[in-house]
Amino acid sequence: MIKVATVAEAFDRDLEDDFIRVEKLVEAARADGVRLLALPEACLGGYLADLNGQAELPPALRLDGPEIARLTDIAGEMVVCAGYCEDAGDGTRYNSVVCVGEGRVLGNHRKVHQPLREDASYSSGDSFAAFDTPVGRLGLMICYDKAFPESARSLALDGAEIIVCVSAWPGSRTNAPDDLADDRWTRRFDLFDRARALENQVVWISANQAGHFGSLRFVCSAKIVDPGGDVLATTGCAPGMAVATVDVAGALTDARRYMGHLRDRRPAAYATA
Structure with missing residues (x-):
């Protein structure tokens, strides 16, 4: 059994303030005994202020630089996933999420799927790969990646037991309701989380930005979903931390005992892309 947590919180361009929040x-x-914590997309330096390709860019950080080292020190023995703008060293920027723990970088993912004009600010990643951590085999995704079933499926087929999807998922930009709970993009965010967990029979941990940044209003809705697609804990449409205790191996075994969605695949029947 491990305790896992995920966050809906506001982060901005002030990197020092972001680290204080983190x-x-x-x-x-840590005081609650959490072993795995998911923080939102772009929590180190903030997301884009708009999706029209004209936004001020967040600070670009090297994976081997002092900021990720600082995050690693803060995490200590805990496994922490956090979104940031990655400087690849050649001037190329990626919208990335890093996983740190036990004094080292455990994994890093560059966002593959880019909505609207995000490609004006970031280059695109090109792969999904699971990796081993002290809390189990983990896969990482960012925001719009979860709208594509192939993303989570490729991680599950690579042995991911837990998938962490960090987001800066905004509400509707047209005909937006006052209450985020009534927003169609909140509903879609929640549907994707539950569907990806259920169809791959994995533990799904979803973090998101909160509040407003530039023209965007984020839907919050951080949550932990079990391999049956049931929500174990959520912040709802408000900032906060959702926490749940999960028997990861047991939950996967129970979910896959009779209806094994990975086991029962028929790849030969599927058209190739």
Whole structure:
């Protein structure tokens, strides 16, 4: 059994303030016995202020640079996933999420699928790969990646037991309701989370930005979903931390005992892309 947590919180361009928020969240999670914590997309430096290709860019950070080292120090023995703008070293920027723990970088993912004009600000990643961590085999995704079933399926086929999807998922930009709970993009965010968990029979951990940044209003709705597609804990449409205790191996075994969605695949019947 492990305790896992995920966050809906506001982050912005002030990197020092972002680290102060991260440290407080990690301290609160640690005090609650959390072993795995998911923080939102772009929590180090903030997301784009708009999706029209004209936004001020967040600070670009090297994977081997002092900021990720600082995050690693803050995490300590906890496994922490956090979104940031990655400087690849040649001037190329990626919208990335890093996983750190036990004093080292455990994994890193560059966002593959880019909505609207996000490609004006970031280059696109080109792969999905699971990796081993102290809390189990993990896969990483970012936001719009989860709208494509192939993303989560490729991680599950690579042995991911837990998939962490960090997001800066905004609400509707047209005909937006006052209450985020009534927003069609909140509904889609929640549907994707539950569907990806169920169809791959994995533990799904979804983090998201909160509040407003530039022209965007984020839907929050951080959550933990079990391999049957049931929500174990959620922040709802408000900032906060959702926490759940999960028997990862047991949950996967129970979900896959009779209806094994990975086992029962028929790849020869599927048209290739």
